Amino acid sequence: MVRRRFIDFFKEGYEHQDVSSERRPASTVLQSNFVDSYFDLTIKIMVIMDWLATRCPQASYAMKIDSDMYINLKNLLSLLLAPNTPRENYITGYLMWNQDVIRNKKSKYYISEHHVAKHVIKKWLEDHNIEILDLWSGNSSDPSPIENMWCCSAHDRDLKCHIKTGFVLLVALTLSFSVIFFVYDFSFNPVKDRHAWFNLVNKTHKSYNVVTEGLSGKRFVWNCATNQQIIQTITTQKHHISVHHHVAHPSNYHFLLDEPDKCRQWDPFLVFVVPVAPHQVEARNAIRSTWGNESSVQGKAVLTLFLVGLTGGPEAQQKLEEESRQHRDLVQSNFVDSYFNLTIKTMVIMDWLATRCPQASYAMKVDSDMYINVENLLNLLLAPNTPRENYITGYLMWDQNVIRNKKSKYYVSEELYPASKYPTYVLGVGYVFSNDLPKKVVDASKDMKPFNIEDAYMGTCLKRLGIKPSRAPDPSQFQTYMKDSKGHDLSKVITTIARSPKQIIEFWQKVKRHK
Template sequence: MTGNVMPGGSTACCTHRVLRLAWLCVLLPIAAGMVFILGYLSLYGVDPQPRRSYHVSYPHPYHFILDEPDCCLGYQTPFLVLMVPVAPGNLVSRQVIRRTWGKEGVVLGRAVRVLFLLGMPGGAGVERQQEELKTESLEHHDLLQSDFLDSYFNLTIKTMVMLEWLSSRCPNASYAMKVDSDMFVNVHNLVSMLAAPDTPTRNYITGQIARFSPVHRDPASKWYLPTEAFPSFIYPPYVMGFCYVFSLDLPGRILEASRHVRAVHIEDVYVGMCLEYIGVLPTNPPASDLFSDKVLAYSHCSYSSLIATMTSGSDLLMGLWEDFQKPGPTCPPSWRHLLIQALHRNWSTKLRKN
């Protein structure tokens, strides 16, 4: 009948309104949270789109929050700077390195400096972590922290920020090494190699070199790069990122190249792309077994003949370092090592004559 209201109509209408209001109360905080997260990721150098897995925000004006701007000035200018990228929360690795190969300040009469490179901590307890890092920095004066989010997909940013620091803060050093925090480094052998008269002082980068390395096209791989990010199916030669050494003329040149070469998340590949742009090829080390990305079984003789090798943990590194400092047996070089060194000297002599 016209003008009459169906029984329950008013109740149904109110129910629908209540449900709509309830959904709004649920969805609005979620939408606001997503906006905040996307803004945070954009601010700290992470592309929130799926393509973040292969493109990163570099070049970008990142800034140092913790810095040691004077550690390379004047009489303190080191011959060699060891740069260790490490997660903000990985205090254990930093302490072990400080107590082992990182404590060698003068080697073969040449100054050596160890610095740890960090991004911003993420997750719960960020403010507490940051305060702890400030305290650690005041105690040890060896932390460099920049304002990007410290994550696997920002390793390229971390490496480029390292090069920025070396170029601006430490241009008068002779060499630098980028070395992961889970490595054993024989600093004596490293300095000995770099101080050799046939070691180049310019356009020099060495380590374990990857040549003719195929591009990963499997989207499930963490090293995946699609064709639009890297059209070729073979990477240019590059030094593997766990450990490499370079002359201090290169950071500025690589940074200049980065203005023309779009950054991808695979940091060692990206450094190789920049080197290709400026026409610099990695140099073979004097022996192929000086740098190892494998965990080698410890013996005093084997570790006395290498420069860097991966370890299986900080506890092991501490233990083997204590043994490594003890007087060891006389270790004759292997025939393979002698042969490679002889071939390297012969090749270097030919290059100088030409």
């Protein structure tokens, strides 16, 4: 019996409802809980392997096959039923020999030498007594140009298996899983011993590390890791010691687009950093044409920058680079840009401020759908009783329960955050802070378990530092949604959420008209 099974993955928003309705009549759709993207294909493979190992161990063979492939089942069954086809430790398909690891950082196939040295996979094959042989010559040097190939374990050299181009038979769980261990870099556990070596599991997407719903503690994807502690290992060559940082720590990432000299040139008093999705050009342009264009307020220099993650494709990346050349206000880091990676995004912002802009007096992390009254904000920051250090304020969140409902996007497991309530934190839509905090927060986060509620995570880091968020002199200046924006006096607020880029422009124009 041949059984077809298709696998799909969680996508943001409500698209999963369509998958659910598709599954009911077909009963062939599997779904797992992380963002489906090109850069998550390795996760996808491991979930397939986990499903086969735990849900279908009785099958003799399995095949991982892409959705754009034609399969001749009759020919495939002829191969598998042949008397000389191995029943164990067997995998075949279109073989790839002597493939160079891509070191070009602009390529989507880029993998850094730190994560995967050139000899790693070859050495693993040798250690496990596995060779890949040419179909006709039976020797393991260079491949012949033919498309029909075979492979087997070293002790069965007389074995020959024939298969058409494109067949990839993935049954050897140990083979796949061990190789994958050189391509992943995730952590859901704190550092307990800074000098102990753990499994190096680094998922590199154009050297991009990715966290999906794993940061919330949803563990299905990670069943195949058998609940091991998985902590990234970074070796400091100068001192030859290993330092372990979790997946949200900014040392795991690097900037693809950067403005490293911007603060030296501007010497800003206040820096706005806006985390925004790469495709949200309209939101960026709305800010550029309104409050983000206010470069000098009350004699103080103000700088606005946008931080994005990966674009998801070369065409989108090219457009982003063109936008960067035009405006010189984009910073891009190499993580997958998704809702579930907001903690990473925030920590990368903190790292940029600490390393690229330490001379600024204050900074503000502000969402792309926010209207900011910069004049009112400067009045607050220039007030004589506003602290110059260890200061953060905004819309304060007190006594907030941790969400344990696994169906909620705000879910955080007890393993990641055992307390039932969060410490007081500032709502992530917009908080302003003295610029001594970014370095302190990044340092404090090294040993803090990350989870996907970025503003609450900031609160836990601040608690670790012994810093309490400050109540604004007039808390009503930090607004969320306004029930009646027409009747509301925008001239008195510092922040409020706009429902669209167009509304940001409307708010700004309204305030300017009444000055």
